[in-house]
Amino acid sequence: MKQLAGIFKALSDETRLQMMSLLLRTGELCVCDFVAVLDITQSKASRHLRYLVNAGLLIDRRAATWVYYRVTPEPKAAAAGILSLLSSVLAGQSDPQLSKRLDRWRRKKSCGATCGAPAATRRATTGGKH
Amino acid sequence: MKQLAGIFKALSDETRLQMMSLLLRTGELCVCDFVAVLDITQSKASRHLRYLVNAGLLIDRRAATWVYYRVTPEPKAAAAGILSLLSSVLAGQSDPQLSKRLDRWRRKKSCGATCGAPAATRRATTGGKH
DNA sequence: TGCAAATAACCGTTTAAGCGGTTATTTGCA
DNA sequence: TGCAAATAACCGCTTAAACGGTTATTTGCA
Numbered sequence: 257m258k259q260l261a262g263i264f265k266a267l268s269d270e271t272r273l274q275m276m277s278l279l280l281r282t283g284e285l286c287v288c289d290f291v292a293v294l295d296i297t298q299s300k301a302s303r304h305l306r307y308l309v310n311a312g313l314l315i316d317r318r319a320a321t322w323v324y325y326r327v328t329p330e331p332k333a334a335a336a337g338i339l340s341l342l343s344s345v346l347a348g349q350s351d352p353q354l355s356k357r358l359d360r361w362r363r364k365k366s367c368g369a370t371c372g373a374p375a376a377t378r379r380a381t382t383g384g385k386h
Numbered sequence: 387m388k389q390l391a392g393i394f395k396a397l398s399d400e401t402r403l404q405m406m407s408l409l410l411r412t413g414e415l416c417v418c419d420f421v422a423v424l425d426i427t428q429s430k431a432s433r434h435l436r437y438l439v440n441a442g443l444l445i446d447r448r449a450a451t452w453v454y455y456r457v458t459p460e461p462k463a464a465a466a467g468i469l470s471l472l473s474s475v476l477a478g479q480s481d482p483q484l485s486k487r488l489d490r491w492r493r494k495k496s497c498g499a500t501c502g503a504p505a506a507t508r509r510a511t512t513g514g515k516h
Numbered sequence: 517t518g519c520a521a522a523t524a525a526c527c528g529t530t531t532a533a534g535c536g537g538t539t540a541t542t543t544g545c546a
Numbered sequence: 547t548g549c550a551a552a553t554a555a556c557c558g559c560t561t562a563a564a565c566g567g568t569t570a571t572t573t574g575c576a
Contacts, residue, residue: 257407257481258400265398269534270391277387287553297536302554304534321543321552334475341471345464351387399564417523427566432524434564451522451573 260334266311267342271296272304274354276313276327277346282358284317284326292361293354313339390464396441397472401426402434404484406457407476409444412488414456422491423484443469 267273274294278285290301305325308314312335317324331339397403404424408415420431435455438444442465445458461469 257403257479260475260479261398261400261403264394264403268391268395268398270388271534273387273391273394298553299537299555300535302552306554307533318542318553323553334479337471337475341467345390345467349387349390349464401564418521428523429525429567430565432522436524437563448523448572453523 263311263313263335263338266308266313267338269304269307271300272308273346274351275304275308275325276342277350277354278358279314279325279327280343280346281350284324286322286324288322289361289365292365293357295357393441393443393465393468396438396443397468399434399437401430402438403476404481405434405438405455406443406472407480407484408488409455409457410473410476411480414447414454416452416454418452419491419495422495423487425487 267276271294275290278290278293287298287301287305290296290305291298294301305314305316309316309325312332313328314325315328317326327339328335397406401424405420408420408423417428417431417435420426420435421428424431435444435446439446439455442462443458444455447454447456457469458465
């Protein structure tokens, strides 16, 4: 029962729900994808993703510099049912805004350019240092 | 998406999960039943039940002095799927302790005696007044 | 009408999350 | 080996939730 509450808690945050929604659709994404698509800071993305991993909903995989996340393929007990429910529920109310951003980011990413935030943001950050 | 997060948040507390579990099994209970079966204070029971009502998972019904709660018969959107999932998941891992307490309380209640905590506690409370 | 029971609302305190911003760590590459 | 990118861990602050305890409200009954 306690574990079940933990799973629900992991899903009680909108950012984390969006992350799950993106992963259920795409299969696998790295941190920088979430940063770009959800327009959130890297630390925020990292924190929420770790939260979902700890709850047993995601697994991570390191490939070179990047860490990729995807829905755990072997959910234990309660998690299995919740995950299958989640995919159907989210399909029914998928945020069009989110889909649009995802597509746009995918195109931009495949056009070239490695991971990371758009150039403008990067330049601003660097300039702010002293 | 926000509403969905709210529903999960309502289910992220163990006490509230136990409440849902009891209601899915019994159909309808009043506040004093939760106080007796879960061995929690009245204020705690009341607060958590209201939380579940606000989340759209329960409805309440006043009958004389008592307020009865049951799972909402007309859940909206996301709630419906979650509720049906919940009943199956909870059935799979129902806490034996909880069932035992429920049965014991039911017997005690039907034997006579109105609602409220066991006599001992009631006496103590009254005695403590001044 | 007055009293007792059941319940909801309120209050002050404590605890857990969330956040932005920064620093540390891992990794690939020149 | 040294640098830059991606990510995780850390820090201080703010906010929300949970709790026990108390008070107010509703209701039935004598």
